[in-house]
Amino acid sequence: MKPKPYIAVLTLSLAFASCQPKGKESLRVSDAPIPVIAHQVSSTEGTSTLPLSGNVEGYTTVRLGFMVAGKINFISNQEGQKVEKGQLLSSLDPTSYQIAKAQADIQVNQIKDEYQRIKLMFERNSVSQSDFNKVNFNLQQAMQQQRMQAKNLADTRLYSPIAGVLLKKMAETGEIVGVGNPLFVVSDISRVKVSAFIPETELNKVRLGEEAKVYISSLDKTYTGKVTEIGSAADATSRAFTLKVDLDNPGLQIRPGMIAEVLFESRSTNQMLTLPAEAILHDTDNQAYVFVTDSVGQKAYKRNVTVGQLVNNQVEVTSGIQKGELVVTGGQQKLSEGIAISLNK
Numbered sequence: 328m329k330p331k332p333y334i335a336v337l338t339l340s341l342a343f344a345s346c347q348p349k350g351k352e353s354l355r356v357s358d359a360p361i362p363v364i365a366h367q368v369s370s371t372e373g374t375s376t377l378p379l380s381g382n383v384e385g386y387t388t389v390r391l392g393f394m395v396a397g398k399i400n401f402i403s404n405q406e407g408q409k410v411e412k413g414q415l416l417s418s419l420d421p422t423s424y425q426i427a428k429a430q431a432d433i434q435v436n437q438i439k440d441e442y443q444r445i446k447l448m449f450e451r452n453s454v455s456q457s458d459f460n461k462v463n464f465n466l467q468q469a470m471q472q473q474r475m476q477a478k479n480l481a482d483t484r485l486y487s488p489i490a491g492v493l494l495k496k497m498a499e500t501g502e503i504v505g506v507g508n509p510l511f512v513v514s515d516i517s518r519v520k521v522s523a524f525i526p527e528t529e530l531n532k533v534r535l536g537e538e539a540k541v542y543i544s545s546l547d548k549t550y551t552g553k554v555t556e557i558g559s560a561a562d563a564t565s566r567a568f569t570l571k572v573d574l575d576n577p578g579l580q581i582r583p584g585m586i587a588e589v590l591f592e593s594r595s596t597n598q599m600l601t602l603p604a605e606a607i608l609h610d611t612d613n614q615a616y617v618f619v620t621d622s623v624g625q626k627a628y629k630r631n632v633t634v635g636q637l638v639n640n641q642v643e644v645t646s647g648i649q650k651g652e653l654v655v656t657g658g659q660q661k662l663s664e665g666i667a668i669s670l671n672k
Contacts, residue, residue: 360669363627364657365620366606368648370598376590376636377532379570381523383543383585385514386573387489392508393419394482399502404493410513412490417498417511419483428480431473438466491515494583514583519576521552521587524567533557533591539572540590543581550574550581600648601641606656607634618655618662619648624670627655627662 397419404410442462449459495512498504521541525533535554542549551574558569572589574581607615615634618627632647648654653670655662662668 360625360667361661362658362671363618363655363662363668364671365624365653366603366656368600368602368644368650368652368654370650371601371641376592377525377529378636379523379525379589379591381521381541381570381572381587381589383581383583383587384520384522385491385494385516385583386518386520387491388494388512388514388583389488390509391416391485391487391511391513392506393417393485393504393510394506395419395424395479396505397421397423397483397503399498399500399504402496402498402500404496406493406496408493410487410489410491410493412487414487415484416487416493416513417485419504421480421483424476424480424483428473428476431469431476435466435469435473438462438469442466485511487513489513489515491517492579492582516576516579516582519574519581519583520555521572521574521589523570523572523587523589524562524565525557525570527561527566527568530557530568533570537591540592541572541574542588542590543585544588545585546580548580599635600644600650602644602648602654603656604637604640604642606654606659607632607642607644608659617648618659620653620655620668620670624653625667626665627659627668629662629664 399417400420401415401418403414403416410416442465445454445459445462448454449456491514493511494514496510497512498510504510533554535557537554539552539554540549541552552572554570555573556569556571561568570589602617606617608617609615614631616629616631619630620627630647633645635643635645637643655668657671658668
């Protein structure tokens, strides 16, 4: 049996009526303004900071090697251990040098005997002046050879010329080493130097003898040092000058090779625009941006900004915003370009 026409019409009407209110409600929800908190940009007085990346170096660093060749038979320290000034660091097997020294001693004694005999004969006019001179020269030559062999024997023992820490040990006991090869690196770290590069555009902001703050991230500590060197010539590629800051290191915690950040504070104050750190977002390209409201505070617009230093828990903004503008500081994670907002007082 066919359904009655008025039943079908009623069914369609009910279906349409059940869907229609739901669609309007969804539309109203999506168009609802997003509540946010906004902060008015103002200027604050502060000092600018010039940060420079640097590297810690020992105050005095020496690279040591033997003046003679041979086989190492002793090494006193391991890397990282303290070394005293004049301490024996290493030695070579001295056997061959002891033999050479003994032979030189014998040669000198033999020629001395001959010299004494010829001298007596010369005084009696029994030998000529040339014969006496010949023996005298032979004695002088033998004595110089004796001194050379004594020096070679002494050079089988390597002493540290400074007190410090053994930074590197590039040989082991039993190795045969050549003349002059650097085998040990000793550094005096009772004081250290931080070496950094400063751009030529910032060079006028730094002076010799000026104090600088040095932050070492691996120790999470900030130290105070003084500028002791400023390069006289710029690097040809980077157009930057070398700069060195001296630091006291009483606990020997600062070690060569650590990364440091050198901070110079400006000698004058200036006006700067700052925002709470939470107001600043970053996109996938690490570009910093904020959301700025329109003049009536009804819509938000994305604005790229350039950030500077941290000032009293606020982030300096060097470009992208102006004094008096309203910047969203709460709820900005839900915003998009041109979206409707409502300001929470």
